Amino acid sequence: MTRGRTDIDAEIAEAAIAWLVRLQGEAVTERDWxxxxxxxxxxxxxxxxxDAVLAFDHQLYLDAGLAETQPEPAPLMTSGSAKVIPLRPARRAWFWSAGAAIAAAFVAGAVLVPSKGLMGGRETTYVTGVGERRTIALEDGSRIDMNxxxxxxxxxxxxxRRIEMGDAQAFFDVAKDPSRPFLISAxxxxxxxxxxxxxxxxxDGLVAVNVQRGLVEVRPHLAADAAPFRLKPGQGLVHHEGQAADARLSTVAVDEVAGWxxxxxIYRDQPLSQIAGDMNRLFPRPVKLGDAEAANMRLSGxxxxxEQDAMVDRLSHLLPVRTTTTKDAIVIQAR
Structure with a gap:
């Protein structure tokens, strides 16, 4: 097993240990987060x-699991024939009580942490079709609602816990687990x-993140040393892929997050081209835009x-467009 050393200030290491204990407690609050x-x-x-404390904690977990699979040692007998059974110390109880010693080991570079290349895991891909929605219940208690x-x-x-999003929209309800962050690549x-x-x-080359509860760290296409955005409930971020400086924050109504x-x-100054794209993911009969003027129209509403026809009809009342329905498509043009 390949491992690497880490040199960390003892005071910082102790603080990291304290945070892991605090976040795993049943009384953890939003203020704690x-x-x-x-x-x-x-x-x-x-x-x-x-990260180093997490790695060390996981190694203790693996070691404890291995110890539990070993045969119990033969009981020791006293002169009164009473059995004295050796007790295994609780892994985390020992870990937290030994925090200062562990912190010192970090500083000395004596604690070995697994390298990233050793991470294993099961990979599953979920797909929804046109007009289909699906809820995925994950093994950690998290849930994904896929559009x-x-x-x-x-x-x-x-x-x-890693998520790779292709062309997709999803609402995430993530179970808290400070030892395994939930990481999404979009x-x-x-x-x-x-x-x-x-x-x-x-x-379509656009990434949007809107927060309903908790804290969400978002890192668009930024320089490696740039600070990520940290979104609170009622905040959103929009970013065009490949454009480092275009990420912008906005205010969103919490009850409108994932209105779909x-x-x-729900649209806030969105182009008709995006609305047509959304409708094409809902219905098999395509909606086409007949001219650039229509494509560039923007809607807030x-x-x-x-029904598809009813939705298109509503658009003609919200925007200055006319629609033509053929056997193969619905064409929207500027009036």
Missing amino acids: LDFDAWMTASPDHAQAY SASRVTVRFERHA GDTQVRVVGTQFDVRHR RQGRL VLIVD
């Missing part, structure tokens, strides 16, 4: 120390959470998802 987020972003050394015509790949590893954008609810849309789950398509 906010404070943890502030601590993690205060210095790159904090994130390095926390129509979406492709999502899930891979659970020892230290992380084009050139990375999303990192521990436990929260949020929506990610990756369509309730059969509502709500479309109820029901």
Whole structure:
């Protein structure tokens, strides 16, 4: 097994251990998560120390599991024939009580952590067709609600839960697990959470993230040393792939995040080309835009998802367009 050393300040290592204990407690609060987020972003050394503590904790978990598979040692007998059974110390109880010693070991470079290349895991790809929605219940208690015509790949590893989004939109309800962050790749954008609810849309070279609950870290196509965006409930971020400086924050209504789950398509100054694309993922008969003027029209409003003809008719009342229905398509043009 290939492993690497890590040299970490003892005080930072102790703080990382304390955070892991605190976040795994049953009484953890939203304030704790906010404070943890502030601590993690205060210095790159904090994130390095926390990752090293996680790796060491997982190694103890593996060692404990191996010990439990070994045969019990023969009981010791006293003169009164009473059995004295050796007790295995609780792994985490020992780990946390030995925090100072472990921190010192980090500083000395004596703690070995598994290299990233050793991560294993099962990989599963989920796909929805045109007009199909699907809910995926993951083994960690998380849930993914997939919108129509979406492709999502899930891979659970020892230290992380990884999601790869192709052309897709999905709402994530992530179970809290500070020892395994939930990492999403959507084009050139990375999303990192521990436990929260949020929506990610990756369509046509555009990535949009909207948060309903918790904290969500979003890293668009940025320089390696650039700070990521950290979104709170009611915040969203939109980014065009390949454009490093275009990421912009916005305010969103919490109850409107992932409105598509309730059969509502909510648009805030969105082009008709995007709306037509959304409709083409809902219905087999394609909607086509007949001219550039129509494609560039923008809409702010709500479309109820029901019959395709009814939705197109509503568009003609919201925008200055006319529609022509043929056997093979619905064509929208500017009036």
